[in-house]
Amino acid sequence: MSTTPENISGTTIHEAELETSFKDNLARRRVEAAIFKAVILLATFFAMAILATLVWRISAQGWAWLNWNFMTSFPSRVAARAGILSALVGSATIILLTVVFAVMLGVGAAIYLEELSPKNKLSQFIELNISNLSGVPSLVYGMLGLAVFVRLLGFGRSIMAAACTLAMMILPIIIISSREALRTVPPSIRLAALALGATKWQTTWHHVIPAASPGILTGIILAVSRAMGEAAPLIMVGGVTYIAFLPNSLFDSFTTLPIQIFNWAGRPQEEFQAIAAAAIIVLVALVLVTNGVAILIRARLENRNRW
Amino acid sequence: MDIVIAAKNLTLAYGDKNIVKNVSLAVGPRTVTALIGPSGCGKSTLLRTFNRMNDFVPSFRLVSGEINYRDLNVYSEKVDPVYIRRRVGMVFQKPNPFPSSIAKNITWGPSINGFTGDYDQLVESSLRRAALWDEVKDKLNSSGLALSGGQQQRLCIARAIAMDPDVILMDEPCSALDPASTARIEDLMTDLRDRYTILIVTHNMQQAARVSENTAFMFQGEMVEYSNTKQIFNAPKQRLTEDYIMGRFG
Amino acid sequence: MSTTTAIANSDMSAITRTGDARLKIRWHELAVVRWLQICAWISVATTIAIVAILVLESSAFFAVVPVWNFLTGTNWSPLIDPRSFGVLPLITGTLVVSLGASLIAVPIGLGSAIYLAEYASPTTRRFIKPTIELLAGIPSVVFGYFAVTTVTPFLQAIFPSTEVFNAASAAIVLGFMVLPMITSLCDDAIRAAPRTLREGGFALAATKAEVSIGILIPASMSAIMASFILGFSRAIGETMAVALAAGSTPNMSLNPLISMQTMTGYIVQVAMGDVPHGTIEYQSIFAVAAALFVMTLILNLLSQFIVRRFARQWE
Numbered sequence: 001m002s003t004t005p006e007n008i009s010g011t012t013i014h015e016a017e018l019e020t021s022f023k024d025n026l027a028r029r030r031v032e033a034a035i036f037k038a039v040i041l042l043a044t045f046f047a048m049a050i051l052a053t054l055v056w057r058i059s060a061q062g063w064a065w066l067n068w069n070f071m072t073s074f075p076s077r078v079a080a081r082a083g084i085l086s087a088l089v090g091s092a093t094i095i096l097l098t099v100v101f102a103v104m105l106g107v108g109a110a111i112y113l114e115e116l117s118p119k120n121k122l123s124q125f126i127e128l129n130i131s132n133l134s135g136v137p138s139l140v141y142g143m144l145g146l147a148v149f150v151r152l153l154g155f156g157r158s159i160m161a162a163a164c165t166l167a168m169m170i171l172p173i174i175i176i177s178s179r180e181a182l183r184t185v186p187p188s189i190r191l192a193a194l195a196l197g198a199t200k201w202q203t204t205w206h207h208v209i210p211a212a213s214p215g216i217l218t219g220i221i222l223a224v225s226r227a228m229g230e231a232a233p234l235i236m237v238g239g240v241t242y243i244a245f246l247p248n249s250l251f252d253s254f255t256t257l258p259i260q261i262f263n264w265a266g267r268p269q270e271e272f273q274a275i276a277a278a279a280i281i282v283l284v285a286l287v288l289v290t291n292g293v294a295i296l297i298r299a300r301l302e303n304r305n306r307w
Numbered sequence: 308m309d310i311v312i313a314a315k316n317l318t319l320a321y322g323d324k325n326i327v328k329n330v331s332l333a334v335g336p337r338t339v340t341a342l343i344g345p346s347g348c349g350k351s352t353l354l355r356t357f358n359r360m361n362d363f364v365p366s367f368r369l370v371s372g373e374i375n376y377r378d379l380n381v382y383s384e385k386v387d388p389v390y391i392r393r394r395v396g397m398v399f400q401k402p403n404p405f406p407s408s409i410a411k412n413i414t415w416g417p418s419i420n421g422f423t424g425d426y427d428q429l430v431e432s433s434l435r436r437a438a439l440w441d442e443v444k445d446k447l448n449s450s451g452l453a454l455s456g457g458q459q460q461r462l463c464i465a466r467a468i469a470m471d472p473d474v475i476l477m478d479e480p481c482s483a484l485d486p487a488s489t490a491r492i493e494d495l496m497t498d499l500r501d502r503y504t505i506l507i508v509t510h511n512m513q514q515a516a517r518v519s520e521n522t523a524f525m526f527q528g529e530m531v532e533y534s535n536t537k538q539i540f541n542a543p544k545q546r547l548t549e550d551y552i553m554g555r556f557g
Numbered sequence: 558m559s560t561t562t563a564i565a566n567s568d569m570s571a572i573t574r575t576g577d578a579r580l581k582i583r584w585h586e587l588a589v590v591r592w593l594q595i596c597a598w599i600s601v602a603t604t605i606a607i608v609a610i611l612v613l614e615s616s617a618f619f620a621v622v623p624v625w626n627f628l629t630g631t632n633w634s635p636l637i638d639p640r641s642f643g644v645l646p647l648i649t650g651t652l653v654v655s656l657g658a659s660l661i662a663v664p665i666g667l668g669s670a671i672y673l674a675e676y677a678s679p680t681t682r683r684f685i686k687p688t689i690e691l692l693a694g695i696p697s698v699v700f701g702y703f704a705v706t707t708v709t710p711f712l713q714a715i716f717p718s719t720e721v722f723n724a725a726s727a728a729i730v731l732g733f734m735v736l737p738m739i740t741s742l743c744d745d746a747i748r749a750a751p752r753t754l755r756e757g758g759f760a761l762a763a764t765k766a767e768v769s770i771g772i773l774i775p776a777s778m779s780a781i782m783a784s785f786i787l788g789f790s791r792a793i794g795e796t797m798a799v800a801l802a803a804g805s806t807p808n809m810s811l812n813p814l815i816s817m818q819t820m821t822g823y824i825v826q827v828a829m830g831d832v833p834h835g836t837i838e839y840q841s842i843f844a845v846a847a848a849l850f851v852m853t854l855i856l857n858l859l860s861q862f863i864v865r866r867f868a869r870q871w872e
Contacts, residue, residue: 005521025421036766043668051692108596135857137794147610201586229696232796258698265702291694397760403753416761
């Protein structure tokens with residue numbers, strides 16, 4: 001315990017003795033602060049309310065039509081007999097191919113740019129180029145696919161052309177997220193491996209990539225979920241809406257779930273709107289599950305040892 | 308003399324860890340009081356309770372005791388921390404001017420707090436009192452961030468003065484500054500003491516000796532000795548205080 | 558950063574100049590590095606290809622339709638005679654829809670960002686953030702369906718003059734789509750402001766609302782503006798929702814309750830039909846796409862420029 005200095009005795013001064021040129025406005029400001037908080041809280045719940053309304057409306061419209069027949073039938077001119085089999089198979093095939101192409105190129109480019117390339121004007125240029133590519137509208141990738149894959153390379157309006165187009169579209173997303181994942185690996189890991197006599201490539205392959213892989217994977221999955229819902233570029237490369245067979249080769253014509261939904265939703269008849277909703281339930285479930293997996297991996301990643 | 312601000316048997320904690328233990332301290336008007344002690348002794352935590360800046364630390368708890376500012380219980384449910392901060396200003400360790408003009412830095416606080424006077428006059432008088440006017444009078448509309456570190460800190464002092472506070476809390480205000488800027492701010496404190504009650508946390512014992520009338524020495528959350536500065540530095544009553552002042556630890 | 562750079566440089570040269578004894582081990586490494594280098598260059602090739610295609614195909618179009626007529630014409634009637642290729646109605650439609658979307662997404666996005674950054678407890682944040690991310694994951698075509706079946710009937714109930722396909726409905730769902738991105742970017746921007754700035758505000762007896770509005774928003778204004786621009790650019794390029802909800806009638810009007818065609822909407826309309834390669838209609842979509850590409854590119858560059866300037870602010 002302390003002693004009090006002798007120049008201080010124990011009388012408190014009343015605050016009324018002070019005079020200033022300030023006018024008390026606290027009551028008003030308290031109300032303003034409360035209103036502000038209420039408004040931004042409302043804004044925050046707005047986003048969630050939209051999601052809830054969307055899920056509720058679509059379930060209400062489509063749930064009754066969702067059954068095994070719907071999943072295993074081909075599209076039909078009669079809504080009651082129509083199904084999404086060819087769309088599901090088309091989506092699955094295209095996405096699978098897209099992932100193969102985009103991962104091969106995207107992760108490779110990320111590794112090169114982040115780990116191996118000299119940091120000079122040229123790599124800065126490539127970086128700027130990639131960030132601009134990620135802002136190009138998906139529709140424009142469709143035009144690229146139409147001109148290059150459909151016509152120039154002669155893939156025609158095929159699964160192959162669709163997969164290449166989607167791969168080009170998600171390439172910048174994968175490069176950017178993979179580079180971010182690689183960047184979180186601390187330099188000390190690289191230095192430790194290099195100090196043991198490993199080459200730059202050995203260091204990257206044996207230490208850096210494994211350490212960054214959950215982050216890279218998260219980015220890939222998010223990009224894939226984006227590709228799954230995309231319709232515009234595929235319409236450009238010739239996605240059709242009436243396909244009553246399953247593909248035999250990668251150069252067969254194709255349809256996908258979003259294209260099928262676009263077609264049905266654009267028709268005036270109510271039954272078609274309803275089966276569009278049923279197909280949306282399937283699509284949204286797939287997209288959300290994919291997203292959920294990515295969010296889970298990221299959560300586990302965050303629980304792992306922090307560097 | 309009278310008491311402006313006081314802590315009574317105060318115990319403060321972050322989570323379960325008591326940072327300040329049963330500390331009492333009373334500060335009179337128009338004095339400079341220094342809080343000294345080694346890092347982690349709780350002096351900054353104590354200082355930040357006087358204007359309730361600890362409210363923003365989620366794990367902070369007031370375990371027992373009370374803080375009084377004049378006749379108000381600072382941590383009472385009925386007291387609005389905004390009101391306390393209106394009267395008890397603060398200058399921080401690192402200069403933190405707002406990224407806006409010098410003039411705006413000065414006028415923002417008063418303008419939201421219902422200032423009724425003339426703003427140009429306010430800017431000039433605050434900057435004069437903070438000994439910054441001559442350096443910035445021609446560039447009041449340029450950014451506060453463009454000033455040097457020492458100037459920024461004086462701008463922050465001017466900003467606090469503009470609120471016409473009763474008490475100014477200073478949390479190691481010179482620790483991020485060079486010696487020349489430090490000397491200017493120490494001079495400034497001596498000038499300001501005839502109008503404001505100043506509490507300063509400092510690592511620098513010479514600074515405490517130069518600027519303060521009273522000094523409180525804290526160690527491991529406890530108040531070891533609180534007394535006249537001359538006495539603390541020349542004839543400390545406690546062995547611990549003497550050891551610290553002689554530089555045997557800390 | 559500089560250490561890594563130095564290592565990268567020295568090691569690249571090590572790979573290329575390796576001689577004799579270690580040559581065998583290093584050959585495949587060299588091959589791998591070359592392959593990865595090619596991967597990186599593919600992104601550049603993509604950009605070049607996009608630009609080349611848009612220029613080539615639209616130059617054929619502009620050989621028939623003068624650029625000036627295209628850019629200043631107020632009548633877009635490419636499929637029905639008498640044909641006219643004035644792109645302004647499409648640009649008007651695009652801007653009306655995108656501005657409408659911004660009117661929704663900007664205030665709500667900024668508001669929720671302030672709540673998330675300054676008010677929400679860590680637990681609340683952990684719950685709200687993923688929910689908003691889920692909204693961002695909903696496909697465009699689903700929003701289009703939602704516009705047609707839910708938003709438009711709602712609008713018709715309030716404004717009976719609303720057409721079945723209308724710009725307002727498209728703008729509203731587009732706003733919902735852009736909202737998560739604006740929330741997330743503004744949240745990042747506000748949280749990047751240093752703690753000392755908030756303390757400075759509170760020490761001047763400001764309420765939390767005053768600190769948010771008076772200090773944090775102005776301090777992060779450049780990044781917030783960049784997010785608005787990016788959101789606007791996203792809205793301009795968005796296709797499926799707009800194609801479903803806004804209709805396919807080019808209309809040079811500011812009335813959001815009537816049908817309008819956007820640039821993207823027109824391109825999809827042509828692609829869905831059977832327009833033969835080499836015709837003027839076919840080429841017209843590349844001209845429209847070129848205009849779209851230039852608009853989004855300018856907006857994206859602008860937003861990047863602002864962000865880069867902002868990045869230096871808190872050093």
